[in-house]
Amino acid sequence: MKKKTSLKDIAVQVGVSTALVSYVLNNKKEGRISKEITAKIKQAAIDLNYQPNHIARSLQAQKTMTIGLIVADIANPFSSQIARIIEDEAQKAGYSVIFGSSDEKASKTEKLIKLFLNRQVDGFIIAFPENTQTQAQYLKQIGIPFVMIDRYFPEITSNCVSINNYSAAASAINHLLENGRRRIGIVTYATALHHLNERKRGAIDLLGDNAAVGEVRIDHVSEDVSEAIAGFLALPEPVDAVFFTTNLLTVAGLKYLNSLNVKVPDQVAVVGFDETDAFDLFYAPVSYVKQPMTDLGREAVNLLLKTIDDSSLQKSVTLETELVVRQSSVLFR
Amino acid sequence: MKKKTSLKDIAVQVGVSTALVSYVLNNKKEGRISKEITAKIKQAAIDLNYQPNHIARSLQAQKTMTIGLIVADIANPFSSQIARIIEDEAQKAGYSVIFGSSDEKASKTEKLIKLFLNRQVDGFIIAFPENTQTQAQYLKQIGIPFVMIDRYFPEITSNCVSINNYSAAASAINHLLENGRRRIGIVTYATALHHLNERKRGAIDLLGDNAAVGEVRIDHVSEDVSEAIAGFLALPEPVDAVFFTTNLLTVAGLKYLNSLNVKVPDQVAVVGFDETDAFDLFYAPVSYVKQPMTDLGREAVNLLLKTIDDSSLQKSVTLETELVVRQSSVLFR
DNA sequence: CCGATACGTTTAAACGTTTAACCTGCTATA
DNA sequence: TATAGCAGGTTAAACGTTTAAACGTATCGG
Numbered sequence: 251m252k253k254k255t256s257l258k259d260i261a262v263q264v265g266v267s268t269a270l271v272s273y274v275l276n277n278k279k280e281g282r283i284s285k286e287i288t289a290k291i292k293q294a295a296i297d298l299n300y301q302p303n304h305i306a307r308s309l310q311a312q313k314t315m316t317i318g319l320i321v322a323d324i325a326n327p328f329s330s331q332i333a334r335i336i337e338d339e340a341q342k343a344g345y346s347v348i349f350g351s352s353d354e355k356a357s358k359t360e361k362l363i364k365l366f367l368n369r370q371v372d373g374f375i376i377a378f379p380e381n382t383q384t385q386a387q388y389l390k391q392i393g394i395p396f397v398m399i400d401r402y403f404p405e406i407t408s409n410c411v412s413i414n415n416y417s418a419a420a421s422a423i424n425h426l427l428e429n430g431r432r433r434i435g436i437v438t439y440a441t442a443l444h445h446l447n448e449r450k451r452g453a454i455d456l457l458g459d460n461a462a463v464g465e466v467r468i469d470h471v472s473e474d475v476s477e478a479i480a481g482f483l484a485l486p487e488p489v490d491a492v493f494f495t496t497n498l499l500t501v502a503g504l505k506y507l508n509s510l511n512v513k514v515p516d517q518v519a520v521v522g523f524d525e526t527d528a529f530d531l532f533y534a535p536v537s538y539v540k541q542p543m544t545d546l547g548r549e550a551v552n553l554l555l556k557t558i559d560d561s562s563l564q565k566s567v568t569l570e571t572e573l574v575v576r577q578s579s580v581l582f583r
Numbered sequence: 584m585k586k587k588t589s590l591k592d593i594a595v596q597v598g599v600s601t602a603l604v605s606y607v608l609n610n611k612k613e614g615r616i617s618k619e620i621t622a623k624i625k626q627a628a629i630d631l632n633y634q635p636n637h638i639a640r641s642l643q644a645q646k647t648m649t650i651g652l653i654v655a656d657i658a659n660p661f662s663s664q665i666a667r668i669i670e671d672e673a674q675k676a677g678y679s680v681i682f683g684s685s686d687e688k689a690s691k692t693e694k695l696i697k698l699f700l701n702r703q704v705d706g707f708i709i710a711f712p713e714n715t716q717t718q719a720q721y722l723k724q725i726g727i728p729f730v731m732i733d734r735y736f737p738e739i740t741s742n743c744v745s746i747n748n749y750s751a752a753a754s755a756i757n758h759l760l761e762n763g764r765r766r767i768g769i770v771t772y773a774t775a776l777h778h779l780n781e782r783k784r785g786a787i788d789l790l791g792d793n794a795a796v797g798e799v800r801i802d803h804v805s806e807d808v809s810e811a812i813a814g815f816l817a818l819p820e821p822v823d824a825v826f827f828t829t830n831l832l833t834v835a836g837l838k839y840l841n842s843l844n845v846k847v848p849d850q851v852a853v854v855g856f857d858e859t860d861a862f863d864l865f866y867a868p869v870s871y872v873k874q875p876m877t878d879l880g881r882e883a884v885n886l887l888l889k890t891i892d893d894s895s896l897q898k899s900v901t902l903e904t905e906l907v908v909r910q911s912s913v914l915f916r
Numbered sequence: 917c918c919g920a921t922a923c924g925t926t927t928a929a930a931c932g933t934t935t936a937a938c939c940t941g942c943t944a945t946a
Numbered sequence: 947t948a949t950a951g952c953a954g955g956t957t958a959a960a961c962g963t964t965t966a967a968a969c970g971t972a973t974c975g976g
Contacts, residue, residue, distance in 0.1 A: 251726040251728075251894060252726050256962055256963085257964095266925075266926085267926050267927075269928095269964080270925060279924090284923095284924065287924085287925090301701050302963080303703060303963070305638055305641050305642050306963040307963055308638050309932070310931050310963045310965090312931070324670065325663050325664045326663075327660060327663070330660070330662075331658045333663075334657045334658035346681055346698065346702065347681070348649075348681050349680065351671075365679065367634060369679065370637065392584065393584040394584055395584075501860045527860075529864075530834075531837050531861045531862075589931095589932055591932075599956085601934095602957080605933065606935090606955095611934090615953065615955090616954065617955090620955090636931090636932050639932030639933040639961090640933055641933090642931090642932080642960095643960070643961050645961070
């Protein structure tokens with residue numbers, strides 16, 4: 251690979267010091283540099299196709315203009331949509347994004363944080379897995395700016411952008427009740443993740459004894475979802491609706507209902523969480539809780555950038571969701 | 584934010600030179616350093632929670648251990664799946680990934696390349712949009728390692744990992760023919776992208792006059808897909824099957840067929856491209872051309888790493904696809 | 917004619933690493 | 947008794963920037 255041209259190369263060619271070249275190319279000391287030399291330097295920069303070395307600049311400025319993004323799995327549509335928005339928003343401010351997938355594992359999260367810290371990211375946007383309070387605390391302690399997204403720990407006050415999970419679930423359940431459903435199954439993860447438990451709570455609070463709950467192990471999604479639904483249907487009073495608390499669960503549930511030939515919404519109504527193309531193509535387009543993805547991503551970046559500016563900042567943003575009602579939860583006749 | 588501890592801090596605390604600290608922490612000059620001092624230094628590193636500054640290291644080594652990944656849109660499942668595999672594979676070798684979405688625009692691609700170049704990435708993995716031959720040439724010219732993935736330019740020889748698009752399409756069409764379909768519609772993009780045109784060619788070569796082709800503008804997907812399909816069905820001899828050349832097109836097509844109440848596969852058989860959950864949930868699970876995503880990502884990273892080692896390398900990897908046949912293209916009775 | 921001021925540019929240090937080359941004292945060998 | 951060799955370090959330069967401070971030189975007011 252050819253050596254890139256540096257400030258020094260320009261300086262030598264024009265016959266000035268590197269400092270001057272730096273000043274000219276960064277438009278510092280405007281007016282204090284002769285027109286003539288300025289022109290020469292700019293021309294030389296073009297001729298030699300000068301591109302600033304961002305690494306050197308970062309080292310000297312102690313700032314990399316890089317954000318570390320840690321999501322559960324970049325291959326999950328929820329994560330990748332968020333990533334896209336974050337990318338765009340960060341780019342507008344001159345930041346780049348480096349990403350990593352935690353696979354919901356505390357150990358991977360820890361590794362990624364350490365890695366990105368070594369790489370001197372200016373801040374983090376993180377969807378924390380369970381049992382990573384220590385990590386969040388650590389970040390707070392060393393004082394690096396970060397924003398929790400989607401997930402958060404109620405016991406740790408820090409920057410946070412999330413949705414109102416409780417009311418999101420409640421609105422879904424309310425809708426089902428209003429449409430005449432009485433026995434409702436809730437499929438969620440067996441987890442300590444607070445945001446998911448809020449969704450569960452939002453649902454159960456409205457249902458009391460009429461709720462049936464199935465908890466799915468994160469590494470056995472399709473088995474456990476099937477088992478949960480099978481359980482719901484085998485109840486003395488079988489459920490007439492199912493509410494899923496995430497997109498992956500919804501998709502898995504729909505597949506299982508299909509395999510059982512259970513008719514949606516006639517036999518069982520369905521409300522899912524998050525958006526995916528799959529919901530549109532289901533024979534009864536699936537009703538779902540729609541998260542404000544764009545706002546989520548935007549707010550996260552903006553909050554992070556503000557915190558990078560003023561590290562004392564501490565803000566919590568809670569966004570409202572929208573319930574998109576379609577056939578899967580409504581009886582047409 | 585607290586200042587991070589540097590080699591110097593350790594050196595001062597132990598009372599030695601920074602060089603020695605560096606040697607110890609990198610296990611260089613093994614045996615040439617006294618046990619005693621070695622132990623002291625290692626202990627101090629732990630006590631002070633030393634983390635190497637990757638930026639400084641990069642500057643000195645002229646190597647950042649970073650790969651620049653440019654995809655069409657990280658929010659597209661195809662891109663994000665690939666990204667995930669690349670992330671994992673790169674990580675195994677100690678590399679991190681910085682990404683950007685081109686939105687199929689040459690101008691954005693150019694910006695991203697320049698940006699990543701400034702950030703001194705060690706190499707690129709790029710899905711080039713149309714009309715970016717100049718960019719590919721430029722990368723070749725400056726001699727930075729890169730691998731084209733998914734897309735490629737037949738006129739530019741360089742590292743490349745892709746599938747056999749021609750035979751992938753041909754196998755889909757063959758399958759439809761074998762199942763008694765005769766008039767087949769092909770929905771693809773109006774594009775100069777070679778890989779997509781290979782898919783089109785693979786299909787048309789087998790069909791001759793029995794092919795109907797609909798070309799979709801990339802920024803008007805749903806309208807144009809609808810129009811194309813409407814056209815197919817309005818033909819004197821309407822099509823009895825449709826082959827889509829990408830996942831986005833397939834999903835859009837399926838939605839439109841649904842809205843028309845066209846029965847799949849009874850009235851029209853469907854074969855899609857790439858995998859998505861949506862295909863499973865369609866009332867007639869959709870047959871599709873399955874790309875070997877894992878191999879694609881792995882090969883790309885491995886090829887890139889080899890090229891970083893030996894920049895003279897030039898290799899083209901072509902992988903075969905698998906046709907996954909399900910209900911959407913087969914008549915059951 | 918002296919001191920001040922402005923101007924245009926250079927010097928040099930700093931950011932945190934790595935690493936080739938160089939010291940210093942000792943021991944063992946011839 | 948030189949001297950070669952080695953063990954155990956240190957020095958200093960380099961990577962490519964940025965930027966405060968210094969430096970000459972010319973100009974000007976008094």
